[in-house]
Amino acid sequence: MTDIAKDAKVAVPAGAAGSERQVETIPVFRRTMDQVKNRVIELLCLLFFVSTLLFFLLRLTGDPAAVLAGETGDQEQLALIRRQYGLDQPLWYQYFVFLFKAIQFDFGNSLANAQSAIGLVFERLPTSFTLVGIAFTANLLISIPAGAWLGSRPDRTGRKLAATAVFVMQGIPGYIVGLLLIQVFAVELRWLPSIGNQGPLSWIMPATTVASFQAPHVLRVISANVAEAMREDYIRTARANGASFSVLLWRHALKNAMLGATALIGAQVSFLLGGSIITEVIFAWPGLGRLMVTSVQTLDFPVVQAAVFVIAIFVYTAIMLTDVVFIMIDPRLRRQRA
Amino acid sequence: MTAIQEAAATGRSVATADTILAVKDVVVEFPRPRQNVGFRAVNGVTFNLNRGETLGLVGESGSGKSMTALSLLGIVPAPGKIVEGSISLRGRRIDNLGLKEMRTIRGKDIGMVFQDPMTGLNPVRSVGAQLTESVMRHQNVTRAEAEEIAFRALDQVSIPSPRDRLKAFPHELSGGLRQRVMISLALINHPEVIIADEATTALDATIQAQILDLFRLRLTKATMIIITHDMGVAAEICDRIAVMYAGRIVETGTIAEVLSNPRHPYTVGLLAAVPRFDIRRPKLVPIPGVPPTAEDIIRGCAFKSRCKFAQAKCDERPPLTHLGGRLASCWFPRGA
Numbered sequence: 001m002t003d004i005a006k007d008a009k010v011a012v013p014a015g016a017a018g019s020e021r022q023v024e025t026i027p028v029f030r031r032t033m034d035q036v037k038n039r040v041i042e043l044l045c046l047l048f049f050v051s052t053l054l055f056f057l058l059r060l061t062g063d064p065a066a067v068l069a070g071e072t073g074d075q076e077q078l079a080l081i082r083r084q085y086g087l088d089q090p091l092w093y094q095y096f097v098f099l100f101k102a103i104q105f106d107f108g109n110s111l112a113n114a115q116s117a118i119g120l121v122f123e124r125l126p127t128s129f130t131l132v133g134i135a136f137t138a139n140l141l142i143s144i145p146a147g148a149w150l151g152s153r154p155d156r157t158g159r160k161l162a163a164t165a166v167f168v169m170q171g172i173p174g175y176i177v178g179l180l181l182i183q184v185f186a187v188e189l190r191w192l193p194s195i196g197n198q199g200p201l202s203w204i205m206p207a208t209t210v211a212s213f214q215a216p217h218v219l220r221v222i223s224a225n226v227a228e229a230m231r232e233d234y235i236r237t238a239r240a241n242g243a244s245f246s247v248l249l250w251r252h253a254l255k256n257a258m259l260g261a262t263a264l265i266g267a268q269v270s271f272l273l274g275g276s277i278i279t280e281v282i283f284a285w286p287g288l289g290r291l292m293v294t295s296v297q298t299l300d301f302p303v304v305q306a307a308v309f310v311i312a313i314f315v316y317t318a319i320m321l322t323d324v325v326f327i328m329i330d331p332r333l334r335r336q337r338a
Numbered sequence: 339m340t341a342i343q344e345a346a347a348t349g350r351s352v353a354t355a356d357t358i359l360a361v362k363d364v365v366v367e368f369p370r371p372r373q374n375v376g377f378r379a380v381n382g383v384t385f386n387l388n389r390g391e392t393l394g395l396v397g398e399s400g401s402g403k404s405m406t407a408l409s410l411l412g413i414v415p416a417p418g419k420i421v422e423g424s425i426s427l428r429g430r431r432i433d434n435l436g437l438k439e440m441r442t443i444r445g446k447d448i449g450m451v452f453q454d455p456m457t458g459l460n461p462v463r464s465v466g467a468q469l470t471e472s473v474m475r476h477q478n479v480t481r482a483e484a485e486e487i488a489f490r491a492l493d494q495v496s497i498p499s500p501r502d503r504l505k506a507f508p509h510e511l512s513g514g515l516r517q518r519v520m521i522s523l524a525l526i527n528h529p530e531v532i533i534a535d536e537a538t539t540a541l542d543a544t545i546q547a548q549i550l551d552l553f554r555l556r557l558t559k560a561t562m563i564i565i566t567h568d569m570g571v572a573a574e575i576c577d578r579i580a581v582m583y584a585g586r587i588v589e590t591g592t593i594a595e596v597l598s599n600p601r602h603p604y605t606v607g608l609l610a611a612v613p614r615f616d617i618r619r620p621k622l623v624p625i626p627g628v629p630p631t632a633e634d635i636i637r638g639c640a641f642k643s644r645c646k647f648a649q650a651k652c653d654e655r656p657p658l659t660h661l662g663g664r665l666a667s668c669w670f671p672r673g674a
Binding site: 155232233234236237238239240241242243244247251252255256259329330331332335 | 452468
């Protein structure tokens, strides 16, 4: 047997052990908090720039007073409205008032129905989050296992065909998938409702539509990363130690493959809240996206501002969560910098 | 003279009761695109490994040393595979085992240390996780027991503060420490045979010396195959040596025989290209030309295009024949 001769003295030159690099790994929570601290300052800067941009952009696109007065409004009405909404003040003054109120989440009332703009946005959030949550979960549930499966043996004929199918699917725009789904499941089969939020059954088609254009992308990235990881030396090491194929794939390769895919998934999530506008319009989904479309059409700028503001915060939160996931997966990001 | 002494003395491949690993005429072939003749990375390799013996496989890059080692574990990278020959472990054929049975041998009966410690460990899993995973696969122990075994394994390869190192990730360790982890990973289930594939090549000279010490002093009774292109390393730790060229063993014998009196022109060339401090010589002599690549189809002696002694007869492949206490395959052997 090849038991190590325990008493044999192996000369480890003095200093050899001591000179080994001492790198400390910071616990996940502490590392996350550091990251959040940095990010919060960035978030405040971002919100400042976003609101500034919004304020001036909307002022450039038209005269809000004219919109409020409508087509029949005369000069007197315009002057009255301007005074009422503070539009007669100098622009810089209006800007600072806007900023000061934005900090307190006060974007004024909707021009359309005199409700609080931010209130309208918050009202839509649960509906939007339902779509985001389901689409995101579906996306991961499909793309991670399927990507791992595709990438584990990319040279097999079945996988090659599947990879081509995924490639084609990636090229199909979401609205086409949405319209097809409506045609088949709502019009022909009459299985699923196609309009609005009417409970779980009505979530299926919009979520599938959103996932259908996000999942192929993630799937392809995961598949490529898994294929690459499976060729790495540490896979050979694990194999030489008797690891089964599923251990190699799920325990060794996938975690490494997820490193590259996490950034993409994070970017997709941040896109979802405001970016599923077309899907929301197709399915008459009463979410944030559709609210923005209607508000832009009616030049209801307080609502647009409030919506963009909330979306900016959401995008930033998503990016921050992506960072946290990175920290959890990759120990190298938890390195103590000396 | 016992069979094992005779085998040791002559370098002959005599299978005895003490033979742990018997490799016979193994051919590892990779299909060539649009050709019906595949590339034979290993082309009829035969050797026996006896208990407590250290065999050195030496040769240039691409000579088939690593492929030979991978074939022993049945992990030749696809699309390559063993197409001929047999591999027996303690008399039991293992080259035709099913995947499930083969997995019980990998890491349990045969442990392997790979060349590059920087890439050979999973970067996102802790050292302890990788060690305990292997222990729990092959031994019927609890997680806590496996961790204790992992702790002792790290301690045995002289890793300082092993308890903390279990929690460490590969990037937190230096190259030397990582290679020690790789070695402890190969040894952790007490394999009967240890294969070290260029285990010291990627390390700097002082760390290399430490790792060699580890092999030499801690693993004196181990049955080992050391793969190296470094004749100095082979001389230091091997009992027997097999020189490989283009997928074949061209010369094999005891380390003393082969190094002091090489018979194959390729072995002569290899030794002339190694710097030595014990003898005075004007300069290192490189072997002219390059070894055959996967594209070349070899007829006759594979070394003939680089050999200054080649003659017409070399178009015919020389068999391994007994030459003064060792085997060499050359029509016109050097030395005496």
